[in-house]
Amino acid sequence: MRCLLPCLALFLCALAPAAHADTPPGRGFVFCSVTDTSHTPARVWASPVVEAEYPADDPAGFRRGLALADEFLAVVQARGGEGSKMCNVTATAQEAAQLRADAQATWNKRVFMMKVGDWREVAWTPKPWTPTAAPASLSRYFLCWATQTDLPERVAISRSVASGIIVREVPGARALEAAFALNEAYTREFQTVAQAHGVAAQATCSPYDSLAEAQHAQQAQRKLMDGFNQRYTGLDWEPSAAATATALTGASAPAAGPVVTPVAAPRPHGYCQVSRTAGDAMVWASPVFALPQPPSPAYSEALAARFKSAVVGLGGDGDATCWLHPEGAEAAGRMREHARTEWTTRMFARPGDWRDVPWSPDAEAPSSMPATQGDPPAVAAAPADRPAWGVRIEDLPQPLADVLGLTSAQGAWVRQVVAGSAAEAAGLQVMDVILQVDGETVVDAAQFAALARRSASGRRVPVQVWRKRQVQALTVTVPVATVAAPSATPASSSSDRYYCVAGISRHSPEQNFETPVREVAGNPADMAALSVRLSDLLASLTRSAPGWHAFGTPTCYPNGTSFPGENFCFASVMKRIRGVNQTAALFCNPSREGIDQRVQDMHKRATAAPAQALAWPE
Structure with missing residues (x-):
């Protein structure tokens, strides 16, 4: 399934401006489905891949996809089906066909000898698209609910409260935005209702385009929440008039009036x-x-x-x-x-x-994008960043090696190719894996950086890369400005000192730690050193604090797009059966101002449990 909100998938993705009649239409390819998960196995009605027109000022055909989903649902309903509708609009028929094949493969999987879904082919051709004016108003339908599963003393599997179907009129020209605003307002109000009924869980509301869709969702919801050893309470609840009025006022189009100076359109x-x-x-x-x-x-x-x-x-x-x-x-x-x-x-x-x-x-900027300000320099101890050839590389993770069809994680993974560089001229691409340089096997990013620095100025160096599940041969002409490095010592950073802060958290029971900012000697782009620093901190915590489990090896990479110059390490441990969920993050930056901004951002995202001070190990 390609969206976590089946009933909201198109709604959330479709807030695009209305089309103009004089705008030439765009063309795309569509695959639609209706999914009913109230049965075992789930029932899935699938359309073929069809071509469709949509207004050129409807970004990616989102609004057209919404209309096609309604149309396809009507076809399925005529066959006695119901469920959550979804249409995927793509630029090419191949993309739509791949989406369809992936969905079919997912539903055809077997669990305990039973298929997850019953895939049903539906012959369908969409009606021709013609521009139409929006009606003055439309009806939208809402359901709200909350479910708590971590009940004290395990008195039941779950406890749920749910509203009835709520019907509201929304302005036709702004139906999507208005329904979304109402949904947000109702979710906030229903949260207090759920808590008042003893359900300590996050409330959720969902909008539906038709009464039939809302009724089907309500039946499926009741079936899921009102089973053996489950407590379910249906509430005769209506949102307040104030919440409705405020939401609709905010989502309404401006009233007719004096001409005002237009403002720039928001950036996507x-x-x-x-x-x-x-x-x-x-x-x-x-x-x-x-x-x-x-x-x-x-x-x-x-x-x-x-x-x-x-x-x-x-x-x-x-x-x-x-x-x-x-x-x-x-x-x-x-x-x-x-x-x-x-x-x-x-x-x-x-x-x-x-x-x-x-x-x-x-x-992961493509080769046509300029270098990002604040990226760290090349280092000999991976990951290496922009050596003389103009390519950013990292060690190849084993899971990615499996995906790419390689038998091992040996090689240097290309994460960025700098525009105008020798690497770009040679044809190196993002996601290539460099296997050999000048006849020498590349084991990891550090070795590639060393080989690149040793390349003689002006020399044509043969390179083998792994691309599209096969080996390809390229030739890199080393820039004249490049000279062999006098030693294995990497180019020094613009600063030999940097600042670090770390945050560590766990759930059940919730507990959070935060270190003070610490000034450290060394190269802030030395990912191996950063990984060791976080590992030492986590080892110190697990030795001194009860109830914490040993973390895995941290993963580190540049994070300059969040805060210029920043590098980031992450580690976690999760044991689902035992309810263990721990995460740890280390942020380092050669700029004190940059690390202070990161600390402020950490505090903005803080959870209810205050962070305890955690000292750095000596």
Whole structure:
């Protein structure tokens, strides 16, 4: 499944401006599905890949996708089906076909000899698109609920409270924004209602386009929450008139009046996630980031592939999706928060199921993008960054090696190619794995950096890379400015001192630690040294604090897109059966101002449990 919010997937991704009649339409390819998880196995109705038109000013065809989802759901309902609707609009038929094949493979998996889903083919051709004016108003339907699973003394598996179906009229021209604003307002109000009924869990509300969809969702919800040894209470609850009025006022289009000076359109933003729904379900999510170009299906897929590579490097895996929003950071942030809320409050959710990953598209810039200010210099002890050839490389994680079809994690993984560099001229690409340089096998990033520095100025150096599951031969012409390094000592950093701070947390029982900022001698880009520093701190904690489990080996990488010059290390331990979830992060920066900004950011994101002071080990 490519979205964590089946009933909200299209709604959350479709807040684009309305089309103009004189704008030439765009063309894309669509795959639609309707999923009913109230049965075992789940029932999935799937369309073929079809071509569809959409307004050129409808970014990525989001609004058109919403209309097609309604149309396809009507076809499924005529066959006696119901469920959550979703359409994927892509730039090419191949992309849509791949999405369809991936979805079918997921539902055809077997658990305990039974298929996860019953895949049903539906012959369907969408109706031709014609621009139409929005109606004056539309009805939207809402359901709210909250479920607590960690009940004291295990008196039941779960305890749930749920509202009835709430019907509200929204302005037709701003139906999506208005429904979203109402949903947020109702979620906040229902939170207090749930707590008043003794349910200590995050409340969730969902909007639906039709009464039939809301009724089906309500039936499925009741079936899930009201089983053996489960406590379920249906509430006769209505949101306050004040909440409705405030939400609709904020979402309404400006009233007719004097002409005002137009303001610049908000810059598009988005976020990416990798979700694993089999086994230990989990999500890895990026922060909200600004987009350097307008959103499109092809760009979304490219970002998703890059984010998945980053997650695989952290030991994760799953289906990758990027939600790109044309209307700014705030709207994209609401999308992300709703996804996080839905995931962390689902039935049988556990702490740590949602993991934040500090990543942005600039962290893996394509070769056409300029170098990012604040990146650390090349070092001999991996990861190496921008040696003489103009390529940023890191050690190849074993999970990524498996994905790329390599038999081992030997080689140097290309994370960025600098525009105008010798590497770009030779044809090196992001995601290549460098296997040989001048006949010598490359074991890791450190060895590649050393070989690159030893290359004679002006010489043509043969290079073998792994790309698209095969070896390819390239030739790099070493720049004339490059000379052999006089020794194995790496180029020194712009500063031989830097500052570090660390934060460590665990759930159940919640406990948080934070170190003071510490000034350290050395190269802030020496990732191996940073990993050791965090390992020593964690070892000191597990020896002195009861109830903490040993952490795994930290993973470190540049994080200059968050705070210029910053490097970041991360470690975690999760044991689902025993309810163990611990995370640790180390941030280092040669700038004292930069590390102070990081500390402020840590405090903004602080949880309810205050952080205890943790001394650095001597």
